[in-house]
Amino acid sequence: MLTLLTAMYLVVRSASAQAEPIRVLVTGAAGQIAYSLLFSIAKGDVFGKDQPIILVLLDIPPMLPVLDGVVMELQDCALPLLREVIPTDKVEVGFKNLDAAILVGSMPRKEGMERKDLLKANVAIFKSQGAALEKYAKKTVKVLVVGNPANTNCLIASKSAPSIPKENFSCLTRLDHNRASAQVAMRVGVSTGDVKNVIIWGNHSSTQYPDVNHALINLDGEEVCAYDAVKDDSWLKGNFITTVQQRGAEVIKARKLSSAMSAAKAICDHMRDIWFGTSDGEFVSMGVYSTGNSYGVPDDLMYSFPVMIKNKSWKVVDGLSINDFSRAKMDATAAELIEERDTALAFLGV
Template structure:
């Protein structure tokens, strides 16, 4: 079978003549196939140069014709332009074209009209798609690589909308971002509408429905105060841009490994037109780590331990609270039907372990992980983001408690105006703080220490 590819400018008379001849051959010869590529004049030169570069050809005019060697598994064989195509057809089939110049010009004009109408129709169809705009900052971080396919899974958002993914990495490697874009597109996920990359704040957060910040601006050479000031400056810019460009119902998830509460606080201060409950700081990482150690202690899976609470400054002065924690599938003296659970504090009687070894394990967990993998946690970080987002979209499961840094309004004696990690659940698309939490004197001291540190961080960046 002879399969040819004919490509050319829509307004090219020579392309019209080659097209007319090839259509006639295809109608009359059972073993002749033609695939036509009609490019708009403004797109032609770029397309031609890219095609020739990919195939190692040298051709600079319209049309271009090549033969697909489909029966031999080889790459296309370049024939050339109109004259070479006519010679080839004359030599093989003894057929030539008698198309007049007048008809060639008429068909070329018709081709251009049809092409432009098709382009208008495509633009119109695209305008009917209302994608969900998701922005991820610091997109070159390992967490983003794991996060992208999870965000594009069916069922992650209500009604499974098409997703326009915006990958932002300020002053990042543009080639690496383009590579990430290519990988995302290569997955061919049905919900992915488009991927765009950004290395500056010029268009940042435009039309955003969801923003996930992964930025960590820590430098080993700089001191804590310098790192804090650099982080605050970046997030001031983010907050101002989010306030002016994002959708009013935008949701913002602040993740990362440093100054998470502070980042969220700075965003809130610089986005005054947005509701405070649209912003959360992620505390799932330390909660997951604590949950894993509790599970090991009880000889169950990590998924069997739930509702561990983290109070305070994520990554700073914080406190793990087990008053609501429960364990499923624990093989002890008391067992029950499927869904039966027991309070963790009723099973772990070793209070010394909780106050010593457990805290030591938590304090060294990330350092051990970093030493083994040579990078910060990424899989669990992405999983935590998705867990929070799923609860935000569909509501928390009955009895489920998450820990998130949210703006305090004075709950539990915590000073209002601080972004503080609290126990929350999601109802009807908004987070709420449960009221059945017991605050004893010991916990009150822990909360005061965390509040003092958070207030000091806020005061520090104001002075600078």
Template sequence: MAAIDLSSPARSSPAPLSPRRGSLHLLLRRPRRPSVRCSLDAAPKQAQGPPAAVAAEEAPTARKECYGVFCTTYDLRADEKTKSWKSLVNVAVSGAAGMISNHLLFKLASGEVFGPDQPIALKLLGSERSIQALEGVAMELEDSLYPLLREVSIGIDPYVVFEDAEWALLIGAKPRGPGMERSALLDINGQIFAEQGKALNSVASRNVKVIVVGNPCNTNALICLKNAPNIPAKNFHALTRLDENRAKCQLALKAGVFYDKVSNMTIWGNHSTTQVPDFLNAKINGRPVKEVIKDTKWLEDEFTKTVQKRGGVLIQKWGRSSAASTAVSIVDAIRSLVNPTPEGDWFSTGGDGDYELVKDVAMDDFLWERIKKSEAELLAEKRCVAHLTGEGNAFCDLPGDTMLPGEM
């Protein structure tokens, strides 16, 4: 997660690396076997079992931490409209009062992410400072009357909010203050993700899927994973999908094609200025990008910068960070983990998994050198948070400022 291990994908690489535990950047294909749907697996089985004993509609039962109309208890099996639905999926979201969540929660509730027969329970984690705002979010979710949204609970204690979570979308992170060193940011956010990892380890579903969005997301994900030893390491992901989507869009724009023609896009390395959007393996209309876009100078010099600067340009224009498209990319990431990947395509995520690792990845010197640079940075970040991952004393020797523009 934190460092890059290219053992699997880089089989055709000029300099294969040996595997390194717990530190892997993956190119994944989601196998076409529904039996690996993990947390959703149990749902249909439960659905076929006898209906659980629940309070009658006339006698609502208050659940701990539940909010407003979502405190009512129902028997989905007793209702003609809902009896064929799957069992409720528990989705925990941190930073739930923030702008990214404000987009994401309504997408989760609408059925856009998990499908039209998947009822959902949202468990919203905020802070003492944001608990009022969190109530406001819950009120807007009430007013949206989403039929699939059956439970909403809010709270500030991850040990309560993460209980039985089957998905944990960890969005909340402290932004970097003026003059703050990157190492200080790593430490502050590391503390948060260490605590949340421990909470997940204690109270979440044993097969909870974790997507870390809060930056620095790769190292935060590593910290979270290391503090949750009872949860399979493969279940932890750092969000690289927004960069992947942005890279696809820029290649499409340059080639003059619609973005749905771009496939096999990878983001290697850290979510920072050392990140490596991979135009060597990406394809346009099934052909290698370099055959379609002849402007090698643009590919080598401009393309990566444009992808990396995108967030900063957006802040300049729009005055805020890109909450809406970040939420869309989280939706994309979840869907890629849940649904089979289109034949021949892949997606990338920072993680450590037993997914179907892509093997036929090309490598050349240009790509290799850049990936090595990002790997070095991830390893340095890893050493810098060793006190949070249980790997001894921290030693912070970070390279220069590699925060992406627009991510303060």
């Protein structure tokens, strides 16, 4: 038995040694989300247990001393898959030859700052990061935008990298998806693993629409639609929706800091699904580029849809029935995204 186990270990170790490292960028790398995220990436939870990683950590110059401490901790973890850690404040280093880019860093909203002020500051940041992707990254790079307002930041980054397919860009609504799944699971008294196919439509903002009309819950080995399992339509159309929409604000109120651990987990879930695909019969929520062909959502928006993923390519799940309640919610969040997009493009003089 020991001989067999030793042989299996050597095979796995050999495969790991032979695989080419992939180059993964995390921006805002000295921040609290990254602090919860980097360990999971480096130990293989995202890109695979046999995939060596080169981690590129980008942040602004004042954060470089903090970043040095993060690098030391990653080194001290002694993670076999982590081949190199590159801390930098230079885009030509940070964006070079990337396989994956996780754009966490953004200008945070400060007291007294209106949403349009936040948007103006971040438009400039994500225009420059999109331009850096265009100039330095691989054209196959998979880009996940986390920094808020994530949907519009993602759109601006994609427009600033015209030679990279828009399908390669996505923004994070998986945290909202996970929140919705957890709320339903707690309500029914099951594990979150027993809940699938909730949907987050639209913007990662308070207008997002968490939809469980197509969600399924495993009850004693039988899949039951969420409405039948919950048996409380008023909750599903009321407090459930507002709880998911306002969850980030509630976390800030309680912690005095924004979501970090749960955001990092959602980033891992999102990127792992891009890399390895979704399970048969399951879909997840991602902010992706709308071409105007799905569910009446206008084109040229980064809008959260239900998607299935295979071979690192996503496809919107089409043909789901949309009732009048859902239609109104979906249209409202699309209207907000249109306003954000037009405001952002005006700031850029487009």
